[in-house]
Amino acid sequence: MRRAQVITILLVVFLVTLAACGSTAKSPTPLTSPTTQGMSIQETQSPTPTPTATLTQTPSPTPASTPTPTRTPTSTPTPSPTPTPTPTPSPTPSTVTNVKITKICYDGLVPRTESDEYVELTNLGSEPLDLKGWVLKDISEGYPSFTFPSYVLQPGKSIRVYTNEIHPEYGGFSFESGKAVWNNSSPDTAALFNAQGQEASRKSY
Ligand SMILES: [Ca+2]
Numbered sequence: 001m002r003r004a005q006v007i008t009i010l011l012v013v014f015l016v017t018l019a020a021c022g023s024t025a026k027s028p029t030p031l032t033s034p035t036t037q038g039m040s041i042q043e044t045q046s047p048t049p050t051p052t053a054t055l056t057q058t059p060s061p062t063p064a065s066t067p068t069p070t071r072t073p074t075s076t077p078t079p080s081p082t083p084t085p086t087p088t089p090s091p092t093p094s095t096v097t098n099v100k101i102t103k104i105c106y107d108g109l110v111p112r113t114e115s116d117e118y119v120e121l122t123n124l125g126s127e128p129l130d131l132k133g134w135v136l137k138d139i140s141e142g143y144p145s146f147t148f149p150s151y152v153l154q155p156g157k158s159i160r161v162y163t164n165e166i167h168p169e170y171g172g173f174s175f176e177s178g179k180a181v182w183n184n185s186s187p188d189t190a191a192l193f194n195a196q197g198q199e200a201s202r203k204s205y
Pocket of ligand 1: 117
C-alpha cells in the first residue's frame, strides 16, 4: 500500500507539475497573436483597395483643359474686312466733253443735194479718244444718224461727217444721204453721243 501511495503521490506531483508546466506551456497566446497579426494584415489590406477607387475619379477633371485652345482662331478674322474703297472710277464724263461739235457747214455748194454739207468734230482734250460707237445725229429731224467705227481722234485734231462725200483727210465719214441733211432756212441742231449714249455735245446754227 505504501507503494501505491507513493505512486499516487508521485502521480499527483506529476500532474501538478504537469499542470504547472501546462499553464506555462499553455501560453499559446502567441498563437492568437498571429491571428491578430493576420487580422491586422487583412485590415491593412482592406483600406488599400479604396484608394484605387479614388484614382478612377482623377481622370475626369483633365478634359477641362481643352476649351482654352479655342480662343486663338476667333481673334484673327476681324482685321481684314475693309479693302473695298474703290467706287470712284467715273472720270469718263470729262472725256465726254472733250470732243465737241465745232462747226456745221449747212449750206452746201453742190446744187440740190448739198452733198458737201458737213459737221466738224474736234478733240479739245489732251488725250486721244477712240470714237468707236459714238453717234452724230440731226436731233431736229430725228434722222439721219451716223455711228462711228473705231477711229482714234488725236488731241487738237478735227474730223468731218459729210452729207454724201468722202474726204479721207477729214476721216472719210459720210451720212451717205441722197438729199440735204441740214436745212438752210430753219435752223437745225446736231448732237453727239458717246458709246454709252450720253450726250457729249450739241450745236445749232
Ligand atoms: Ca443745207
